[in-house]
Amino acid sequence: MIERITHMGRRGCDLLEAVGRASIFLGQSMLGRPSAEGFSLWVAQVYAVGVLSLAIVLVSGLFIGMVLALQGYTILVGFGAEDALGQMVSLALLRELAPVVAALLFAGRAGSALTAEIGLMKATEQLTSMEMIGVDPLRRIVAPRLWAGFVSLPLLTIGFSVVGVYGGYLVGVEWLGVFEGSYWGNMQASVGFFTDIGNGVVKSIVFAIVVTWIAVFQGYDLVPTSEGISRATTRTVVYSSLAVLGLDFVLTAVMFGGLS
Amino acid sequence: MTASSLVEVENLHFTRGDRDIFRGVDLSIPRGKITAIMGPSGTGKTTLLKLIGGQLNPSGGRVLIDGQDVHRLSRKDLFQMRRRMGMLFQSGALFSDLSVYENVAFPLRVHTDLPESMVRDVVLMKLEAVGLRGARDLMPAELSGGMTRRVALARAVALDPELILYDEPFVGQDPISMGVLVQLIRRLNQALGLTAVVVSHDIKETLSIADYVYVVADGRVMAHGTPASLDVEQDARVSQFVHGEPDGPVPFHYPANDFHDDILGQGSRP
Numbered sequence: 018m019i020e021r022i023t024h025m026g027r028r029g030c031d032l033l034e035a036v037g038r039a040s041i042f043l044g045q046s047m048l049g050r051p052s053a054e055g056f057s058l059w060v061a062q063v064y065a066v067g068v069l070s071l072a073i074v075l076v077s078g079l080f081i082g083m084v085l086a087l088q089g090y091t092i093l094v095g096f097g098a099e100d101a102l103g104q105m106v107s108l109a110l111l112r113e114l115a116p117v118v119a120a121l122l123f124a125g126r127a128g129s130a131l132t133a134e135i136g137l138m139k140a141t142e143q144l145t146s147m148e149m150i151g152v153d154p155l156r157r158i159v160a161p162r163l164w165a166g167f168v169s170l171p172l173l174t175i176g177f178s179v180v181g182v183y184g185g186y187l188v189g190v191e192w193l194g195v196f197e198g199s200y201w202g203n204m205q206a207s208v209g210f211f212t213d214i215g216n217g218v219v220k221s222i223v224f225a226i227v228v229t230w231i232a233v234f235q236g237y238d239l240v241p242t243s244e245g246i247s248r249a250t251t252r253t254v255v256y257s258s259l260a261v262l263g264l265d266f267v268l269t270a271v272m273f274g275g276l277s
Numbered sequence: 278m279t280a281s282s283l284v285e286v287e288n289l290h291f292t293r294g295d296r297d298i299f300r301g302v303d304l305s306i307p308r309g310k311i312t313a314i315m316g317p318s319g320t321g322k323t324t325l326l327k328l329i330g331g332q333l334n335p336s337g338g339r340v341l342i343d344g345q346d347v348h349r350l351s352r353k354d355l356f357q358m359r360r361r362m363g364m365l366f367q368s369g370a371l372f373s374d375l376s377v378y379e380n381v382a383f384p385l386r387v388h389t390d391l392p393e394s395m396v397r398d399v400v401l402m403k404l405e406a407v408g409l410r411g412a413r414d415l416m417p418a419e420l421s422g423g424m425t426r427r428v429a430l431a432r433a434v435a436l437d438p439e440l441i442l443y444d445e446p447f448v449g450q451d452p453i454s455m456g457v458l459v460q461l462i463r464r465l466n467q468a469l470g471l472t473a474v475v476v477s478h479d480i481k482e483t484l485s486i487a488d489y490v491y492v493v494a495d496g497r498v499m500a501h502g503t504p505a506s507l508d509v510e511q512d513a514r515v516s517q518f519v520h521g522e523p524d525g526p527v528p529f530h531y532p533a534n535d536f537h538d539d540i541l542g543q544g545s546r547p
Binding site: 045138141142143145146147148149150151152153157 | 332360
């Protein structure tokens with residue numbers, strides 16, 4: 018019994034220590050003067066992290082929009098309310114599905130790649146040798162990747178929404194025959210710029226920070242062996258997925274749950 | 278601290294987990310000379326280099342480089358100081374996303390404002406010195422182990438550092454590139470007045486270039502002196518190591534229970 022309590026205590030201390038290390042890590046990487054060179058490193062990372070995730074995010078957005086329209090139509094048509102399809106698809110996407118699903122896809126596509134890349138640099142002593150050359154890897158390797166993630170995911174989320182709404186249009190209007198004017202008209206009437214689009218973007222910014230932070234820290238902090246890299250990559254996906262879903266609940270409660 | 282020594286290691290202690298790696302190491306590395314740190318594998322020679330480079334923090338004692346305590350510098354000052362050092366890693370540790378040329382150019386690009394034409398000249402000179410000017414467009418993954426080490430050496434001296442730390446420079450080299458490396462280390466030291474620290478257990482090669490040798494084992498400096506004086510060292514452990522004899526006071530086996538009992542299944546562990 019005592020042993021179990023000590024064990025739990027030790028786990029708690031370890032967790033606290035890891036959170037502390039991760040915070041110092043974040044602070045040290047983000048506090049740096051921007052430079053022209055840093056900008057070009059950042060652009061390269063936006064390409065690796067953002068542009069290369071575009072395909073998976075957009076294709077998923079299209080399918081999710083189509084499925085939403087299909088499911089929504091079969092329910093709404095029972096009430097004779099299929100004219101509200103545009104409203105349903107757009108609100109579901111903007112408020113929930115686009116930020117959450119894009120973040121989950123981003124964690125799997127870009128987050129795991131970030132962890133593995135930085136982890137392998139650590140395992141092959143590239144980070145150490147960079148330190149010995151007198152260049153801080155937190156500035157040169159970590160910071161551009163963090164900023165690239167912070168910027169890319171909100172943009173990907175917007176793309177996800179746009180494509181999803183269009184997918185809903187394809188299924189709802191082109192296939193199932195909802196009146197085009199009511200699909201767009203209802204959407205325009207019910208979607209608020211700040212309440213829906215704005216809150217969705219705020220969510221995706223929060224998710225972007227959390228997912229990128231977890232991914233990069235897991236890579237930087239891992240045990241530099243092949244087993245360590247595989248475990249850290251798994252942890253990136255698991256932790257960021259859980260963090261995204263948990264935070265989504267909190268954010269939804271604050272934004273739409275009447276708590277504020 | 279004498280004026281002629283660039284690096285002073287004073288009463289250095291280092292613990293990893295429950296294991297004491299160093300228990301009071303004192304070294305003094307004279308300016309402009311080649312100092313070798315030798316010892317059996319697993320005595321923490323690489324750890325010692327990492328302590329000198331400020332990558333690990335000692336649990337006691339201090340390391341002074343040019344009078345400055347490495348482990349009390351701020352992060353910024355530490356990186357500033359490392360610009361005056363070069364380190365050759367055992368694995369080479371080249372940046373895998375950059376070509377050979379860009380790897381050697383990296384320190385020049387980040388620390389100097391040299392125009393591109395001059396960067397090019399310096400890189401080609403350094404690559405020529407290690408015999409790999411023709412390999413400049415290859416990626417690190419396309420290089421053999423020996424070539425990787427030579428590119429890493431070219432990168433380590435790209436900024437003409439005052440102090441260069443070699444971690445096992447001779448391991449895994451064929452006889453030709455070994456000879457080239459030995460010559461190169463000596464030439465760099467003589468021509469540029471570099472202070473060099475060579476960590477190695479290749480006795481013949483190391484003794485042939487070192488001006489002064491420290492033998493480290495059991496967390497301490499066991500012996501030190503010029504190569505000639507070590508060759509005639511009376512201490513049994515030192516002479517076993519220097520002459521490479523399998524039998525002697527330094528055990529070849531990792532501590533274990535009795536072999537006979539172990540193999541008949543009567544040891545302490547199943």
